[in-house]
Amino acid sequence: MRRDAVIGAVLAGWLSLGATSAIGQGLTPVPKANPKVTGVSVPNVLSVELADVIRAQGSMVLENPRDWAAFYGYNNDRPNLLPALGSTAEATKTEPDKNTYLVLHGQRGADPSYDYGTYFLFQGHENGAGGKGYITRINLDADVAHRVTLMATKDDLGNPLPAFDGSTWYPWAQRLLFTREAGANGGVWQATLDVPSKVEDVSGVFGRGGYEGIQADSDGNLWIVEDVGGARGTVNNNALRPNSFIYRFVPYDKSDLKSGGGKLQVLGIKSKRHLGNIVFNTSDTADTAILSLDVRDLHTYGLAFNTEWITIHDTAVSGTTTPFDTNALAKAQGGTPFKRPENGMFRPGTHFREFFFTETADTNANTQAGSEFGGFGGLFKLSQRRPSDNTGTLTLFFLGDVDHTSFDNLAFWTEDLLVAVEDRGDSLHAQHNALDSAWMFDVRLDFSHPSNQPIRILAQGRDPSATIDSALLGTTGFQNDGDNEITGLHVSDGDPSPNGILGAKTPRPFNGSWRVFYTQQHGDNVTYEIVPNPHVTEAVGDDDDRGRRDRN
Template identity: 45%
Template sequence: MHVTVVLHESHTVFTCFKQGRHNCRVAVRACGECRTKPTKKQTNQKINMTLTSKTPLQAKACALVAVSIALATVAASTAAADQLRVFNEKVNGVPSANPVMISDNVFSPEFAPALVVEGIDLLENPSGLITQFGNLSDGARTEPDENTYLILDHNPGGPTPDYDYGRHFLFQGHENSGNLAYITRINLDVASPDHRITLMTPVDGTGLTQFNSIDGSTWNPFSGTLLFSQEAGTNGGVIEMGADFDPNTGAGVGLRTLYGSLGRAGYEGIHPDDSGNVWLIEDVGGTTVQNNGRNPNSFVYRFVPTAPGDLTQGKLQALQVSINGSPLVFVPVDAQHPNGDTRSNNQLLLHSVGASWPVRWITLHDTQTDGTAPFDANAAAKALGATPFKRPENGQFQPGSHFRTFVFDVTGDTDNTAGSDPVLAARGAWGGIFRVDLNANRNTGTISLVVLGDADQRHIARSAEQARFSLGLQTEQPASGQKPRSPIRCAWLGSDGHG
């Protein structure tokens, strides 16, 4: 497992992640020679990028250009090269993106990767079984899935008093289970390996962190905190902490969970908007039915805080789609519905490219009336009539839409048997991409399917004609002996640089 930084010729640092199942070192020139290609390309299984900054204005701008960075460095685009800009610098796209997930990365000529940490690198402040960046001391792998890059205006401190940890940092949650998931901070300005990687979530008196499968991460400019999602079903939820290190606790300052306001759910994608609301994308597989189809079981949520910046008080909502005037709701697998909702006509209509259906947000939990005890968000969404999807994972706000257009991917059934069933394939077995367009009030709007996956799609590049963004999709091939995965798994969005 590696984490590399992608260096722009302007010396701006961007980040990407490579999982450890296909380890190989990346040899690069010095940072000042960013135009030189690495002598050996890295091989990746999955890459995610998140870029952000410290102030609300900077965070908003960086969040928008981050998708351009991803497109410019690792994904293809049908947009012309002169449409791509990063921090107002022209960036050339790549002529052909990665054909499959397990392949050499393709970088635009303005970027080059530089190795910063490996899974075996030691933490400066080990705690219990957590001693290395990417491995527990018992050998368990803890690959992070996403990273958040922050530029701070001060030294956030660390385990060593009076040590200068720099101003440039990479935060990531580690996606392992067993109540031992954790968060690390890579101190990018620090050359010494003794202070390169800081653990931000030490174990408690039981030897555990009490966290599981930390996946998504983001910076919330309204609260000035980092948010991390746990993709662990009813053991999941959101973690919040500051970027600074608290020497009294040995953790990120203000480290806490938000289970009483955002609920417990298998959250993956986590995305603040410009009003202080937080969109949450749930990735929890449903019951397996005929031909290995999976019942839709995951929801798209939005948390509306009572006061922007305080995520302990407010309303958790979920998206509800209506088909021909009736809400599309969860259908359990039972004697009356042996296949759940996997073969319904409504699922066919929902997964029809070109169709558009009304949506609205419905409130699942309000701290003012329901209190702040932890609750099951998924169960509340089912009980109150929200619309389930087939394992959404991540998404992005469309640049230029004023945070009213949101695009997200659905994983589908992750099984070739299901995909080979034409009834299931037409209902999202191979995954797809949805687009939500909210009205001016942001409480209602429409949803439409942008792309429906199929067995032949190993890479898709789509240019949106009605908006200033292009969409590149990468596919994921199953490793030998593993269950086939959906060909649509990762989406990169690129804009023309305008917010």
């Protein structure tokens, strides 16, 4: 019996559980977040119908180690993957970040005699000794010795790669794209699929900004979400000034982003209170911006804002080789800032007419902004008649609160179900005594009604390594992060054609070729695949499916 038929029947059975779980396609809600308890490790808790399987972990040796890049989740800059008793000395953790899943044929690796299969997961690494990053490929069909391939540590000019955050596949140019979230030192890099990969800095085209999320639409435009924290207020010292922007890159030649160039645009939002866009002048204090009535309006249910795309850089005028400060240009030319929007995703089934994005906001339980002024973040929806249109409408989809806060990455589980993960950070974990969660939203619901609530499908735990690191955080000589963080779910069938870009097809997790991945950053740096829980139901696949799972 085919795997997709069995699991489809299983999901139909789950849907009969009742209205409470209907929002989650029959997934049982996880009742509460895991607590943050000093010195105590806790496991991840998924909806009971789900399980996660390790596909790679930080201690795995790369099949082709090089210099300081020897492990999937650790540099070999220090001798210990875990600090010795009484010591803070520990190898730098690389924090594998956003995943990109592709089904490819004929891929090679470091071993010319080995068959690497057809299922691959690509990721950049968000951290590294001396700020150096690298790109890896998880070979999902491979044995442990060949499981993770190092693709590149340097660009085509011999420069060390920076630490990367976001990633996506751009099929028209046959390139992986990676973003760097580092303010005016950030940018976009493109990489070929071969090993070793040719990696090029294309920031002369895209500019240098605190880029994180990056997604293509059906016209080949790239939508980029920036994460640059703003200044704290003097009075409102637990809140941040809005300081990050939403960008769209419109290429002249989709087959060659570097040489072809294009226009970089910033999103501007029309104010309800005055003529022109919502902007903050350089003379405005952080306190003025934090408690601006415009900011309150943006975080108010039921208001719809007219939007426009403003061209801030054009390579036809300025060329393709000189990087530029995108954040500064966005401010100067009328872009509307948000409070750390980190990622965005197109809703499947809308022909790229609906773009949802997150806002992480202040990550402080004592923010003076509160929910009213976006202190706990939220989720927004940008609607356009066509993806290349220059005007549209912005609405608040979900307003963050104390229990649902600090939204980071997101993914569509189905056409109507959206999963957003939190990135509260150690301080907010301690303030709330709660680790991060992944929340599932039905985008057909009106969340201004208190009776409509998302469901928790994952309560992030804390592995033993992260528990040790959390206790060492802030001590002299310790350079790693503490509690674990969810990179965000990646739901894909791996189609490498333009028809396979995220948002082009309706996701069908566990049906046919659709797969779900996430990485638990920090600590042990583990990349998981989410699968149906075999202890809840026997999801028997056909021979090909079983063989693939056995090899993995």
